Amino acid sequence: MQNTIEFFKYQGTGNDFVMIDNRDLQFPKEKEIIEKLCDRRFGIGGDGLILLENDSTSDFKMVYYNSDGNESTMCGNGGRCLVAFAHFLDVFEDQTTFTAIDGLHEAEIHNGIIKLKMIDVGVIKNVENGFELNTGSPHYVTFVEMLKNYKVFENGNNIRNSSSYCEEGINVNFVEELSENEIFIRTYERGVEDETFSCGTGATASALVFLKDKNQTSVNVKVLGGNLKVYAEQDGESFRNIWLEGPAKQVFKGKINL
Numbered sequence: 001m002q003n004t005i006e007f008f009k010y011q012g013t014g015n016d017f018v019m020i021d022n023r024d025l026q027f028p029k030e031k032e033i034i035e036k037l038c039d040r041r042f043g044i045g046g047d048g049l050i051l052l053e054n055d056s057t058s059d060f061k062m063v064y065y066n067s068d069g070n071e072s073t074m075c076g077n078g079g080r081c082l083v084a085f086a087h088f089l090d091v092f093e094d095q096t097t098f099t100a101i102d103g104l105h106e107a108e109i110h111n112g113i114i115k116l117k118m119i120d121v122g123v124i125k126n127v128e129n130g131f132e133l134n135t136g137s138p139h140y141v142t143f144v145e146m147l148k149n150y151k152v153f154e155n156g157n158n159i160r161n162s163s164s165y166c167e168e169g170i171n172v173n174f175v176e177e178l179s180e181n182e183i184f185i186r187t188y189e190r191g192v193e194d195e196t197f198s199c200g201t202g203a204t205a206s207a208l209v210f211l212k213d214k215n216q217t218s219v220n221v222k223v224l225g226g227n228l229k230v231y232a233e234q235d236g237e238s239f240r241n242i243w244l245e246g247p248a249k250q251v252f253k254g255k256i257n258l
Ligand SMILES: N[C@@H](CCC[C@H](N)C(=O)O)C(=O)O
Pocket: 015, 047, 066, 072, 073, 074, 075, 076, 077, 078, 137, 138, 170, 171, 189, 190, 191, 192, 198, 199, 200, 201, 202
């Protein structure tokens, strides 16, 4: 017998996700099924798939899969979209906490803008031509010029598959400083294996590298799919009180046969 599931589609600055209410734990967590649902020709289409589940210590739990069907580490835009989804499902009113793979997150929603607290970040490592840090997911950050015309797929794919990163993979962020208050970022994402329109943990990582050792606690972030803002407080070599802010929207809903 054919199994039909109800889904919702969300996007946060163009990073798009299939969203499923799995509080009844009925969703089959199989790689082939998730990959097919994320396929833009044979499925719904999305950079990832997110399950909203019950949690014993917070309002809900986030389970995140990349479009390759594998469960992965934290997704910042996905987290913001999931907060919008939980709000739509009346799980909370305007402030919430939820549990993700990297721990507990606080979040708030006001007029469609979601502000999500990210994990504290330790040392930013200097590596060849760039920086490496973990904002819930692993990121490589490098500064370039003329980012609009930059070959993000080719260069991102080369770095992601280089000997340093090929085993675990890494997300690769190319950053251009537009002004003292604004950076422009384009990201090649691990697990999507392509450039996406936005990456929340990547925007956070790039913002922290930009803010490091400056007397500044926020920066506007322009991405292909819109605008984000990152707030952070530096404490020695580390950062805390890190917030990722931006819009997240429900795009459509439907039913699909598995
Ligand atoms: N789109 C994401 C990052 C998702 C995880 C990443 N692809 C990985 O596997 O590390 C975001 O908004 O943070």
